[in-house]
Amino acid sequence: MAQLEIKNLHAKVNEDGGEEILNGVDLVVNSGEIHALMGPNGSGKSTTAKVIAGHPAYEVTDGQVLIHLDDEEFGDEEVPEELQTWELLDLEPNERAALGVFLGFQYPAEIEGVTMVNFLRTALNAKLEEREELFEGDESEDDEDDEAGYETSPMEGAADEGEIGVAEFQQLLKEKMEQLDMDEAFAQRYLNAGFSGGEKKQNEVLQAAILEPSVAVLDEIDSGLDIDRLQDVATGINALRDEQGAGILQITHYQRILDYVEPDHVHIMLDGEVVMSGDADLSVKLEEKGYDWVREEVYGTA
Amino acid sequence: MSKQVHRTLSESQVTAISEELNEPDWLRELRLDALQSLDELEFPDVIQTPGRTWTDLSKLDFEALVDPEGALEQKERVAPEGVEVLSFAEALEAHESLVREHFGSVVDPQENYLTALQTALFTTGTVIYVPEGVEAQAATIRTTMAGQSLFNYTLIIAEQSSSVTILERQETADEGDFDERYYSGIVELVAGENSYVQYGSLQDLTENTYNYGLKRADTDTYATANWIDCNVGSRLTKTSVETVLSGEASESQIVGAFYGHDDQHFDVDARVWHENEHTTADLVTRGVIDDEARSVYEGVQDVGRDAWNTSSYQRENTLMLSDESEADASPKLIINNHDTEASHSATVGQVDAEDLFYMKSRGVDEHLAKNMLVSGFFVPVLEEIEVEELREDLNGRIQDRLAQRTA
Incomplete structure (x- = not known):
């Protein structure tokens, strides 16, 4: 069992006067759970994913990203108690990967x-x-x-x-x-060189399967997929959870993939914060009512 | 100033070299003419950007670098069946008229100051003669310079419908204690009708060696002359690899690779002249520079007035691994016949930050990720090399360089 804990995460674009994008994100993802993170364009979903993995384009201005491991996290080698919690923000991207964090890219590099x-x-x-x-x-x-x-x-x-x-x-x-x-x-x-959009996404799931992460953050893994490929990718994601016990944080715009990868928890982001959380029904409701409904619920205005 | 070198050279020195090698009169005359011409000749052209001459050959102290009597070397020549790979003296003995016909026919001995200097002073050389219809495996030449300076001359004569791959390596021997050295090499390739030649070269001289190189092919009808030019060694290299597509439907591919580190300086040119109908050229160069190394590339595709139905492609990429390295690249396309399909591009840049982040996010640390990216960067060049030995040698040298990387 591992837990990815995001606490009050604030981040901005890493340049002078860079735009503030995350304004206090709180999220907890346990291994074995599937979370969907939804939200309109520009709400900070992808930035959240990139900051978790350590993308140099963003500067964290406040908050924490912690991973909590248990003593049997990596099989036979026992993890001593004092090394069970790590502040990911202090670590290089490859060190974060070594501790079991995987980021599936929206646009994988070729x-x-x-x-x-x-x-x-x-x-x-x-x-x-x-x-x-x-x-x-x-x-x-x-x-x-x-x-x-x-x-x-x-x-x-x-x-x-x-x-x-x-x-x-x-x-x-x-x-x-x-x-x-x-x-x-x-x-x-x-x-990824010369791969189609769908092949790239499949390849991201394949890499996750090989690297066996404790928590996989998948950034719009469903975009640009035809229905056959979507099902293959969904099978792969379910296997990550069911066979490897990984926790999944799946970022998506659409309900579509959630028909195949049923989330235990759904979170909605607006303006750099998680503003609403619920079970799978929340994504269905969102599909019906749209983000204006969320805005109204949260801010009381349409 | 530095041109003063020829003031210290005498006719008697040049005559002595020629007599030592038992050369015929015509060659001695060529040498002496070249010596005399030094006064009027200029250095080869170099790229200039505003306020900067990248490779200032006139600043080199040739007088100190060149020792006409200190030309020591070791040579290995391997001839495949059917092909003659001869020392210059052997070639003059066996095929004097052939040598006389072609020597200086592709590269004019008095083309510039450095070619003339080379013609006057060369002490070693190889003639590769591929007779009509012979299809041969790899011929190899390994030149290991052991003295202060060395002038090396290579002439390839591929007759009609012959085929050969050639691998040439230049290195420096361990012995000999010189602050600075000078290596000069000229390669003339005469590609006969319907012949096929791939000439691969790996320059791996020690990093106190100044290096000048000029390789040029002249293609007859339906001939293919392909070059693979790899530069790893030397303190400073000024090199040009060129093909004159004289014959109808002839082709040339010029593939270049360089990897500079410390304060190495590479000035690399690739040039092709389309002079007849239906000719094709493909220029591909990839270079990496690290530390304080500098590189400058010039690629020229010149499409002549009579070159109907020309296909000509050029791309160059320089990858900089450090902030202190400097690079410039200039692809040039000159079209005098509108019936041409052509492209040309050059890029200079650092390792892509997104590529690096992608690899790091999968657990690979930055150092290893960069090394993998550099290895991968050279793959398109490695894939063009037909001689396995050259491919392995070049890849080995790249991996050695990567293993030395500290940053």
Whole structure:
């Protein structure tokens, strides 16, 4: 069990006089739960996701983003009590990933020359290694972690074996790809390069499945998907929760995906704050009545 | 000032080099003519941006750099079946008329100050002769300079319907204690009718070496001349890789890669002249610079008046890994025949922040993420290299550089 706790989060665009976008967001996502975060354009949903992951374009001006782990969070290695709560805002994005936070991008980057299989295995091993370092403190400071990856030829895949070897990883990747109904050939393609919008989203869910996060924040994973792809992606998201016990914070504009990924909790953002929370019925109601209704309920004006 | 070097060079020195190599009179005359012409010749053109000459060759102290008597080297030549890979002396012995016909036919010895200096002083060279109809595997040449300066000359003659891939490497030997060195290399490629040549080069000289290079092909009808030009070593490199598409329906691809660090300086040009109908050119260069390294690129596609139905493409990307590195790129397209399909582009920029954030969000730290991005950046170049040995060597050197990265 892990918990992502967002407390009174304030953030602005990271430049002089940058616009204030988050004005005190409060949210709690436990592993095993599915949360939908809804709201009109510009309400701060995507910014919330990016700030959780540590995007450099935003500056946090107040508040906290905490992850609480339990002692069995990462399997056999027991997490000592004093290392069960982390302030994510003090950490680099890759350290946040190592603690089990995953951000699925609305617009995933296209990386030429780096194959999916190479990138994902590197990421998985880097994550495991980083996690080890975070929990062991300074002892392994001199590790060659800085050199772990560039033995890796982009042409031929990895040369050095990390914790997860090539053969073991390929098996893992194959299974996860089958589950998402993805063609095996994807593994050898360059990361998102030339992928269709739908393929990119599928690939985000695939990466989450491989990296096994405690909490996955999925930013508009449903946009630009046809109905078949939407169902594949929904299957993948449900599997993250049902099979891996991940907590899901799903950011969406539309009710559509929630028909396939039923949320336990629905939150509505307006003007940089979570203004309303409820169960799955709230999203249905929102679909019917629109954001003006929310505004009226919250501010008393239309 | 620096041009003073030729004042200290004497005819007798040049004659001595020529006699040592047992050269015929015509070649000695060529050398002496080149020596005499030094007075009037200019340095090769370099890019100028407002207030700045990127590569000021006239500031180099050639007198100190060049030692006509200190030209030591080790040479390895591997000839595939059917192809002759000969030292210059051997070639003069076996094929004098062929050498005489083609030497200086693609690159005029008196084209500029540095080509003339090279013609007067070259002590080593290789002639690759691919007879008509021969289809050969990789020929390799490895030049390891061991003295203060070295002038190296390469002539490739690919006869009608022949095919060959060539791999050339330039390195520096461990021995020899010189503050600064000078390496100069000229490659002339005569691509006969319907021939196919890929010439790959990896320049990996020590970082106290000043390097001048000029490689030029001349293509006959239906010939293909492809270049892969990789620059990793040297203190300063001024190099140009060029093809004159003389023959109808001939083609050329010029692929370039460079990776500079510390205070290395690369001045890299790619040029093509479309001089006949139905010719095709594709120029692709990718470079990375780190630390205080500088790079300047100039690409020229010149479409001549008679070059009907030309296809010509050029793209260049320079990736800067540090704030202190500096780069400039200038793609030029000159069209004198409207029946042309052409494109040209160049970009200079840093690692994309969104790409970096994406990779970091998956658990990869910044250092490793940048290294993966750089490795990936060179993949389009690596994919063009047909000789596996060159591909592995270049990739190996890239990985070595990445392993040295501190920031």
